[in-house]
Amino acid sequence: MFEQSLEFFTEGLTLAGMVLFRLVLPLAFMFGVGWVLWRFFAPEAVPQVKGARPESFGAFITRVRELPNLRVPVLSSGQVLALFIAIMLWIGATGFLIARFFWGLETASAMSDAMPWGLWIAFKLSFVACAAGGFTFAAIVYVFRLEKYRPIVRTAILTGLIGYTVFIVSLLIDLGRWYNIWHPIVMWNPHSVMFEIAWCVMLYTTVLYAEFSPALFERLGWKRMQKIMHVITVPLVIAGVVLSTLHQSSLGSLYLIQFTKLDPLFWSPLIPVFFFVSAVAAGLALMMVVPCINARAFHCENKQELIATLAKPAAIVLGVYFTLLVGDMLVRGELRTLMAPSAMSALWWVQVLFGIILPMALLFTPQAKSEPRVRYVAAGLVIGGVILERFNVALFGFSEYLGSLNTTYVPSFGEWVITLALIAGAVAVYVAAVKLLPVLPQPRHELAAKPVKSC
Numbered sequence: 001m002f003e004q005s006l007e008f009f010t011e012g013l014t015l016a017g018m019v020l021f022r023l024v025l026p027l028a029f030m031f032g033v034g035w036v037l038w039r040f041f042a043p044e045a046v047p048q049v050k051g052a053r054p055e056s057f058g059a060f061i062t063r064v065r066e067l068p069n070l071r072v073p074v075l076s077s078g079q080v081l082a083l084f085i086a087i088m089l090w091i092g093a094t095g096f097l098i099a100r101f102f103w104g105l106e107t108a109s110a111m112s113d114a115m116p117w118g119l120w121i122a123f124k125l126s127f128v129a130c131a132a133g134g135f136t137f138a139a140i141v142y143v144f145r146l147e148k149y150r151p152i153v154r155t156a157i158l159t160g161l162i163g164y165t166v167f168i169v170s171l172l173i174d175l176g177r178w179y180n181i182w183h184p185i186v187m188w189n190p191h192s193v194m195f196e197i198a199w200c201v202m203l204y205t206t207v208l209y210a211e212f213s214p215a216l217f218e219r220l221g222w223k224r225m226q227k228i229m230h231v232i233t234v235p236l237v238i239a240g241v242v243l244s245t246l247h248q249s250s251l252g253s254l255y256l257i258q259f260t261k262l263d264p265l266f267w268s269p270l271i272p273v274f275f276f277v278s279a280v281a282a283g284l285a286l287m288m289v290v291p292c293i294n295a296r297a298f299h300c301e302n303k304q305e306l307i308a309t310l311a312k313p314a315a316i317v318l319g320v321y322f323t324l325l326v327g328d329m330l331v332r333g334e335l336r337t338l339m340a341p342s343a344m345s346a347l348w349w350v351q352v353l354f355g356i357i358l359p360m361a362l363l364f365t366p367q368a369k370s371e372p373r374v375r376y377v378a379a380g381l382v383i384g385g386v387i388l389e390r391f392n393v394a395l396f397g398f399s400e401y402l403g404s405l406n407t408t409y410v411p412s413f414g415e416w417v418i419t420l421a422l423i424a425g426a427v428a429v430y431v432a433a434v435k436l437l438p439v440l441p442q443p444r445h446e447l448a449a450k451p452v453k454s455c
Helices: 002-041 057-065 077-103 119-130 133-143 147-174 193-220 223-253 271-298 304-308 311-332 335-339 343-364 372-394 396-404 413-436
Strands: none
Touching: 077 413, 119 147, 119 223, 119 271, 119 372, 119 413, 133 147, 133 193, 133 223, 133 271, 147 193, 147 271, 147 304, 147 413, 193 223, 223 271, 271 304, 271 311, 271 372, 271 413, 304 372, 311 335, 311 343, 311 372, 335 343, 343 372, 343 396, 372 396
């Protein structure tokens, strides 16, 4: 009887500790940060009298309750629908995440011992590839001194920052023993690709936050911190380029040891090179799309003349990527496999024809410099092609191996909900950052009377 009572008491303490550390403390931290940001970014709602003593917490709560007519942004019907869908995704994802962290991965995913890396891995690889614009444009502006791209460098760094942050968040969800994520900091294994990836992600994410911090310091009016960051920006960017190069290629290195499982059309000793080159292409393509979206959504200056200069470099990178792919197929003797009708060969041809050849041809045309829609379509094809490449390597390429084990992998409903919720969260963070911080190339109030060109 005593042993049963002791076991019950121990389980109760364990459950209370899990609730405290996994729910209460994160929520308290989130609301605390929100309160601090409110104090900083809405000073007009917190009037202070010079020389007055700081108000008490009770007086603060009373004053907040007595605030007159709080401003609520006017949303269009489409924005209301998007917000409703995002909130529903977040609510659903919260339920699946509670189940995942309390009762294990199998409650929210369809992964198994045969397929331990599923949709979340493919999603992470795609998101990180699209985040490559951060180190690409930081190097272009701060290292190569191409100042004409400075108006969009903060947007590029912000997309990279959000991409890597989402990578880390999804990694915490995906890892079986996520609470051991700190182990690489003190348990070194320099022979492991995972060890290199862990350190590169930690260091480069830190560098991205440091690179983006001038926008926050400018908003807060911290002149001294702006000067300090101005001095150390170039070394930070150089470190970021090195770390991101290592990380983008190392993600491909994870699949080098899976040559017995991954389809030969998608496995190659050059996977690390493919991942890096395609990430650069995706980063350039994304920055041909995002400024156009900014111009429409936030009524900022439309930098179409500047964006047009990215068409040729992106086409050249795609040409290098295509040459590497075809050369690899020739050297490995896989051209016959490409000609054989199969689902894998069809996926390869879709990736190459619509993700490389067609957008490369569009970007080399004169219309790519004069017509924003041509660039928009070509950039969308490039991004879609890179995402398909990541899914081919991370998911589709294992179908034959799973068939040999008489099993299959189909992402569960929970996996899709969590993935879509993360994407919605990334978009929400981007919108909030653009609204609150000086990210756009020109302040909105200076362009209120200017027409915005259609993309």
